[in-house]
Amino acid sequence: xxxxxxxxxxxxxxxSEGRTIRVGPTHEIKQIKPALSLSSxxxxxxxxxxxxxEGNIVINQxxxxxxxxxxxxxxxxxxxVLSIKANNVVVSGFTIQHSGIAxxxxxxxxxxxxxxxxxxxxxxxxxxxxxxxxxxxxxxxIKNNKIVALGKEEQMIGNGIHCWKSDSxxxxxxxxxxxxxxxxxxxxxxxxxxxxxxxxxxxxxxxxMFSNDDSYFTNLFRGNGAGVxxxxxxxxxxxxxxxxxxxxxxxxxxxxxxxxxxxxxGNHFVKxxxxxxxxxxxxxxxxxxxxxxxxxxxxxQASCMDNTITNNNFVSNTFxxxxxxxxxxxxxxxxxxxxxxxxxxNRDQTGDIPYHPLSLFSVIxxxxxxxxxxxxxSMVMLLDKSEKVLPSLTPDNFIDHKPRMHALPL
Amino acid sequence: MNRIIKFILLDIVKNKVVLLYTILLxxxxxxxxxxxxxSTKGILTLLNIILxxxxxxxxxxxxxxxxxxAEFIELLLGQPIKRSKIWCALFLxxxxxxxxxxxxxxxxxxxxxxxxxxxxxxxxxxSFITVIFVSIAFLSxxxxxxxxxxxxxxxxxxxxxxLLFDGLILFLTFQFSEYPIEKMMIGVSMLSPIDMARIMxxxxxxxxxxxxxxxxxxxxxFGTVLGTIVSIAILFLWMWIPFFWSLFKFKHKxx
Numbered sequence: 001x002x003x004x005x006x007x008x009x010x011x012x013x014x015x016s017e018g019r020t021i022r023v024g025p026t027h028e029i030k031q032i033k034p035a036l037s038l039s040s041x042x043x044x045x046x047x048x049x050x051x052x053x054e055g056n057i058v059i060n061q062x063x064x065x066x067x068x069x070x071x072x073x074x075x076x077x078x079x080x081v082l083s084i085k086a087n088n089v090v091v092s093g094f095t096i097q098h099s100g101i102a103x104x105x106x107x108x109x110x111x112x113x114x115x116x117x118x119x120x121x122x123x124x125x126x127x128x129x130x131x132x133x134x135x136x137x138x139x140x141x142i143k144n145n146k147i148v149a150l151g152k153e154e155q156m157i158g159n160g161i162h163c164w165k166s167d168s169x170x171x172x173x174x175x176x177x178x179x180x181x182x183x184x185x186x187x188x189x190x191x192x193x194x195x196x197x198x199x200x201x202x203x204x205x206x207x208x209m210f211s212n213d214d215s216y217f218t219n220l221f222r223g224n225g226a227g228v229x230x231x232x233x234x235x236x237x238x239x240x241x242x243x244x245x246x247x248x249x250x251x252x253x254x255x256x257x258x259x260x261x262x263x264x265x266g267n268h269f270v271k272x273x274x275x276x277x278x279x280x281x282x283x284x285x286x287x288x289x290x291x292x293x294x295x296x297x298x299x300x301q302a303s304c305m306d307n308t309i310t311n312n313n314f315v316s317n318t319f320x321x322x323x324x325x326x327x328x329x330x331x332x333x334x335x336x337x338x339x340x341x342x343x344x345x346n347r348d349q350t351g352d353i354p355y356h357p358l359s360l361f362s363v364i365x366x367x368x369x370x371x372x373x374x375x376x377x378s379m380v381m382l383l384d385k386s387e388k389v390l391p392s393l394t395p396d397n398f399i400d401h402k403p404r405m406h407a408l409p410l
Numbered sequence: 411m412n413r414i415i416k417f418i419l420l421d422i423v424k425n426k427v428v429l430l431y432t433i434l435l436x437x438x439x440x441x442x443x444x445x446x447x448x449s450t451k452g453i454l455t456l457l458n459i460i461l462x463x464x465x466x467x468x469x470x471x472x473x474x475x476x477x478x479x480a481e482f483i484e485l486l487l488g489q490p491i492k493r494s495k496i497w498c499a500l501f502l503x504x505x506x507x508x509x510x511x512x513x514x515x516x517x518x519x520x521x522x523x524x525x526x527x528x529x530x531x532x533x534x535x536x537s538f539i540t541v542i543f544v545s546i547a548f549l550s551x552x553x554x555x556x557x558x559x560x561x562x563x564x565x566x567x568x569x570x571x572x573l574l575f576d577g578l579i580l581f582l583t584f585q586f587s588e589y590p591i592e593k594m595m596i597g598v599s600m601l602s603p604i605d606m607a608r609i610m611x612x613x614x615x616x617x618x619x620x621x622x623x624x625x626x627x628x629x630x631x632f633g634t635v636l637g638t639i640v641s642i643a644i645l646f647l648w649m650w651i652p653f654f655w656s657l658f659k660f661k662h663k664x665x
Contacts (some may be wrong), residue, residue: 249626316451364580370624371583373595376454376612377605378462379576 018064024048024071032057032073039063047071047094058083059091067093070124075099080107081128090119099128106158108133109147112140120145130158131179137166142174149178151202159184160201163191171196181207182224189213196220204229205243208236216241221253227272229255236262244270252277253294259284266410269294275317278304287311290410296322296362305329313407314338314357322362326395332357336404341388344405355403358394360387411495414486418503422475428511431467435515438463443523450615453524453532456516457611460536461604464512465543466568472504472547473564477557484665497660501548501653508540528614535607535645542603542648543568548656552663575602592627603648606641 021043023035033054035045041061049069056079059065063086072095075081081099082091089112096109109128112118114136121143125131131147134140142161151157160176162184163169169191176182182198185191186209193216198205205221208214208230215237221228227246230236236259243253253272254264260282267289269275275294276286284307291297297317298309302325310333314320320337334350335357342351361380364371374380387394422428438459443452479500486496516536520529550563579598583591599605613625613632631637 249623368583368587370587370592370595371580372624373583373599373605373609373628374576374580376457376608377576378458379573379580381458382573 018042018044020044020046022046022048025050036060036063055079056083057081058085059089060086062086062088064090065092065094066090067095067123070095072097075107075109075128077101080105080111082110084110084112084115084118087116087118089115090121091123092119092121093123095124095126096128097126099130101129101156103155106130106133106162108158108162111135112137116140119143124148128158130162131160131176132162133158134161134163134166134169136164137169139168140166141170141172143170143172145174147174147176147179151178151180154180154202157202159207160198163188166191170194177201181205182221183207185209185211185214187211192216193219197222199223201225205246206230208233211236215239220244221246224251226250227252227255229257230259230262231255231257233258234260234262238262238264238267240266242268242270243272243275244268246272248273256281256284264289268292268410269297274299278307280304282306284308285310288408288410289313290315291320292316295319299323300330301325302327307331308333310334311408312336313410315407319359319362319365321357321398322366323358323395323398324366328395328398332398332400334402334404335400336407337400338407340403340405342403349405350402351405355400356388356391356394356396356398357400358398359384360393363394411499414491414496414499415503415506418479418500419507421479422503422507425475427471428507431471431508432511432515435463435512436519439516439519443519449524450528453520453528453611453615456520457532457608460516460532461539461608462572464536464539465572465604468508468540468543469547469550469564469568470561471508472544473551473561475504476500476548476551477560487665493661494657497548497657501544504544505541508544509537512536512540528611531611531614535610538645538649539603539607542645542652545649545651545653545656549652552656552659571602571604575605579605592624595624596628596631600641600644603645606644610641 021035021039023029023032023045029035031054032047032052039045039061044064046066046068049071051072051074053074053076070093073081075098077098078100081096091110099109100107108130109125110120111133116138118137118140120132123145125145125147127149132142147160149157157180159181160179160183161171161174165187167189169188171183171193173195175197177200179201180203182201182205183193184207188211191214195218197220199222201224203225205224206228210232212233213235218240220242223245228243246253251273253269253275256278258280262284264284264286265288269291270293272294274296275291275298277299279301280303282305286309289312291312292315294317297314297320299322302323307330313336315338320339337355337357340351340355342353345352360383439456442455446452446455483496517533520532546567547564550567551560553563554560599609609628610632613629632641
């Protein structure tokens with residue numbers, strides 16, 4: 001009993017006088033389905049190591065379903081592996097693999113239908129169409145799962161953790177790779193995504209749509225096809241996440257589209273083609289982030305309004321900022337820009353002359369992408385330098401009035 | 411011919427400018443790699459230095475040297491030696507000395523700090539650019555007898571290739587921004603060896619993802635075997651055409 005949670009659950013189940021049914025090659029009951037039909041509310045089913053190929057397994061009652069020694073439940077590439085259609089179910093300690101592929105019913109390794117208080121923890125999900133699929137659920141916990149798929153095309157693979165029309169979900173410490181989207185939220189509210197690692201998924205590491213009042217903390221998103229997308233959402237809190245190595249023409253560290261009243265604090269954006277891409281975002285507070293070694297640190301389209309970008313470090317990006325218009329309705333203040341060349345005579349740690357983070361070349365590129373051909377050309381560098389001294393083409397209100405002289409210790 | 415090359419090489423070594431050029435390049439390169447925290451950034455810093463100074467030194471030094479050896483050439487013409495041999499010997503020895511300076515000055519730090527395909531590409535392209543600009547210098551030196559005019563032409567050509575050409579491209583992209591000009595741009599970029607070298611190196615680096623659709627089109631061309639062969643061939647043309655033109659002129663010139 002290495003896992004205290006398991007122990008605790010078993011203890012509780014004994015207290016509540018539920019029966020314990022053991023399944024395994026050495027026991028009387030050799031398969032899972034007969035055990036399920038024998039069980040009733042509050043029972044515990046313990047499955048021992050082995051390979052179980054029983055088609056679609058459906059859990060209809062509130063039971064604790066435990067695997068010992070990671071028993072393998074196999075969907076034979078035809079069935080949905082485990083369907084949960086009851087409240088208060090616990091599924092823990094299984095290897096669940098090879099679910100069927102069907103774009104009509106979206107079979108998952110574990111799919112939870114219209115249930116509350118379901119826990120899915122410590123499982124290994126391998127090569128499933130969808131990993132964990134939550135359909136209209138409430139108060140569920142998805143924790144410590146390792147979810148791996150070998151997707152090659154977007155159409156042929158589902159999402160790692162897919163939540164649809166759910167509320168109060170906790171998604172903690174999962175490791176997801178090779179799916180379409182690592183974590184997918186649509187119409188999910190009041191949920192927390194914490195300490196997950198989502199890497200090398202085909203599309204997004206994390207995909208938010210119409211999901212208000214969610215938070216995500218301390219996650220790592222690396223090398224995903226298009227980075228992380230947060231769209232059509234209000235009141236999202238993003239703290240202490242790392243977005244790195246999302247390289248590609250349409251790859252973004254963090255893509256924000258139609259977001260409002262959100263908070264981006266203490267994140268690291270490293271080595272992305274675009275660190276943060278903002279379109280139609282309003283009233284966002286971006287602070288204490290590190291934007292480092294990106295192609296574009298931040299792309300703020302002119303459709304963004306009332307955003308505050310303050311106390312961030314912009315370090316060794318090719319372009320710190322780029323925008324597509326001359327209208328600037330956002331505030332930049334007290335950021336550190338490593339390209340700042342001003343001075344600080346009164347020693348208050350902020351530069352005495354304001355900084356224009358928008359370079360002429362980034363404006364040219366935004367208007368005319370083929371001009372990227374001249375990237376790193378001496379001519380362009382000359383133009384940039386002269387524009388810095390006398391801004392004429394770049395919007396003159398795109399300005400940081402109090403640029404920091406030294407990087408913030410982030 | 412070998413003896414002529416030997417004479418000229420000895421003369422160039424005595425001149426000490428090439429030695430200074432070697433030291434300058436070495437100082438640039440070592441500091442570029444030393445100041446930046448990774449070799450990719452060092453390469454990028456060095457790229458600009460190489461694309462500006464190497465052509466400048468090559469074209470100016472070669473032009474001035476040719477004018478200064480006018481008497482030596484006339485002396486040689488008095489001997490029973492073919493005109494083409496004299497001209498070729500002059501070309502080869504200038505190329506040798508400048509290439510040697512480049513490979514010692516920039517080559518050693520590049521091979522130490524970036525011993526990969528990008529570094530190698532840089533060395534090859536740097537060498538190409540050296541030879542190309544010596545070749546252009548020959549053409550501008552033979553174009554006129556007037557020394558000031560000849561050096562002026564050389565400087566204008568350098569200014570054109572290093573700066574003005576990019577301005578022209580920028581202008582063109584804006585004029586034709588409504589059209590799909592990416593493929594055409596591949597052709598246009600071949601009109602300047604400096605631009606070609608810059609694009610070929612940038613595409614080797616990670617930054618190519620930033621270059622968006624334009625970069626993808628370029629990568630599709632320069633990344634393939636055919637594209638590489640074509641671009642190397644174009645660089646060879648850039649080496650040979652100005653020189654052969656000057657050779658033709660030299661042969662038929664009334665000195």
